[in-house]
Structures are given as C-alpha cells and as structure tokens.
Amino acid sequence: MARYPGARWRPLKENATQVHITPTQVILHSQGDGSGSLYAFFQTGSNLESHFWIGPDGEVEQYLDTTVRADANLDANVRAISIETAGLGAVDKREWNDAQVASIVDLILWCHDTHGIPIRRCPTWSAPGIGYHVMFGSPGPWTPVAKSCPGTARIRQFPTILALAASGGSDMPITDNDAAKIATAVWARFTVKDSSDNPTTLSSTLSQILIASQTGIPGAPATDSDAAKIATAVWTRFTIKDEAGLPTTLSSTLSQILVAAQLKAPVTLTPDQVSALASELDIFPALPDVVSGT
Numbered sequence: 001m002a003r004y005p006g007a008r009w010r011p012l013k014e015n016a017t018q019v020h021i022t023p024t025q026v027i028l029h030s031q032g033d034g035s036g037s038l039y040a041f042f043q044t045g046s047n048l049e050s051h052f053w054i055g056p057d058g059e060v061e062q063y064l065d066t067t068v069r070a071d072a073n074l075d076a077n078v079r080a081i082s083i084e085t086a087g088l089g090a091v092d093k094r095e096w097n098d099a100q101v102a103s104i105v106d107l108i109l110w111c112h113d114t115h116g117i118p119i120r121r122c123p124t125w126s127a128p129g130i131g132y133h134v135m136f137g138s139p140g141p142w143t144p145v146a147k148s149c150p151g152t153a154r155i156r157q158f159p160t161i162l163a164l165a166a167s168g169g170s171d172m173p174i175t176d177n178d179a180a181k182i183a184t185a186v187w188a189r190f191t192v193k194d195s196s197d198n199p200t201t202l203s204s205t206l207s208q209i210l211i212a213s214q215t216g217i218p219g220a221p222a223t224d225s226d227a228a229k230i231a232t233a234v235w236t237r238f239t240i241k242d243e244a245g246l247p248t249t250l251s252s253t254l255s256q257i258l259v260a261a262q263l264k265a266p267v268t269l270t271p272d273q274v275s276a277l278a279s280e281l282d283i284f285p286a287l288p289d290v291v292s293g294t
Contacts, residue, residue: 004052004110006103007062010039012049018069023115024128025080026108027073027135027142028158030150035086037061048072050082052107058099060107066115073133075141076125081111091151101161108165119165121158130165132158 003009031038035056042049042063050072053061064070072082083104088094096104108130111117122129125136133142133149143149 002066007060012063023081026130027080028132029084032087050084053084054103056086058103095153105164
C-alpha cells in the first residue's frame, strides 16, 4: 500500500476495483474555480477521479492508493499520479498560494522517495517526471478536451515548483562552478549594442563590474560610465520577497553567486532565491539539471 502520511485517507470505491499501476509521473490539476473537497464529487458525481486533492490551506486528501489507477489523465492513466488543487477563484488568474505550494512540493518529494519518480519536467508525454494537465496539448494525450488546467497563472508557477522540489524544499547549496553557470545564464538574457551597433551580451561587462564593486578587485572599465547603470537596470528586473514580505532585488544574490564563484567560496540559496531565478529564467527542468548542462 502507498499512502501519503501527510494526507487524510478518504478512499473512493474505485480504490478496491481499479487496476494497479507502477507510477512514473506526477500530473498537477486544478478544480477550476472551486475550493472544497472533491471527495463527494468523485465518489458519486463523476466517473473520473484523482489520487490527491490539496485544499486552500494546504490540507491534503488522498482518495486512491498511488499504486491504483486514477482516470483523470487520459492516456497517462496507466502511469500517472494525479494531484487536484483547490481553484481559489478565476482559473487562469489565481496562483497557488504559499500553503498549496508547500504541500505540492512535499507531495512531489514523497512521490520521488516512494516511487522513484524523477524531479524534472516530463520530456515527453509518456516519459517519467512531473507535469501539468495541458502540458502536451489540449486536446492532447493527457486530456481529450480543450482547457487550460491548471490555469495560466499556475502554469507560470510550475518552474518554481520544480526548483523547490529539486532543492528538497529547503536551502540549496551549490558549487562555485554551478554558481558561475547560473550567473552566466542570467546575464545571457540581456543584450546591449557594441561599438559597431551589433547586439552583444552583458555577461563580460557585468562580471567586471560586480567583481570590482564587491571585492575591490580592479576590472571595471573606467571609460564605461554607463556600465554601473546597466548593471543596476539588469538586477532590478529580478525581485523576491524579503523576510518582512516586501519586494527586494536579487542584486545581492547575483553578487553573492559571482563573487563566491570567483573566490571559491560556498554559496547557499534560499528557496525564494532559487524560485526567483528559476521563474525569471523560465527554467522548466530541475535547476541542478540546468546548471550542470549549461
């Protein structure tokens, strides 16, 4: 039997009648604009069902053993664990709240530990990993109808979910080599014009500026009076919440990453910092996979 210890166990009748599976995927869903338990609906009002439901306060209900087939994923039913989540209002506008994100991450980690499901974006519709309902089209192999489940706002959160799960839901230590790769990946998203008016990346200039400003090491081009302004403009594009819940820039994080990489010092990113980097860079696979392959 495979039951998540953090869930309230509410078995549906299908738990005793449907075939057994070996799960290799987790697929995230939303119940539209609803926010109440789906137990009664699945038990008496639908011939489809999911393994789990996560409520608005992060509470978790489990309806089927994860080795029993659920029928919410069309062609993936033979291999997928399905997680429904309370909608909290307009389906395309309401994000998962903090309590839901924490519960989703914990549940993904349990699926990884219990069933060996890799914490990565599913590379194809049938390959092991983590996904969301319309990831491969709508209609598509996971849904027979047009829809946006789990909603556009929540799809934008998907990289954050993966990054947090990949970090174990806690602070994530990274090597100096990985830190340098993350910094390079960030800067490569921004371009300026060179002296011949051709696009060029900011990575070289920002490396010089940041090392010079944080460590006092000479390197920032003295004749480039706009360099600091460019660096500031880049950094202010990346925002996270501080301990008081107020917006703050990621400039200190980028400083920490690059300086530590240059000085061979350890770096530890908080979950918020990992999430912000993943979200802003549109990182869909787990963050360690990205930096190791950069």
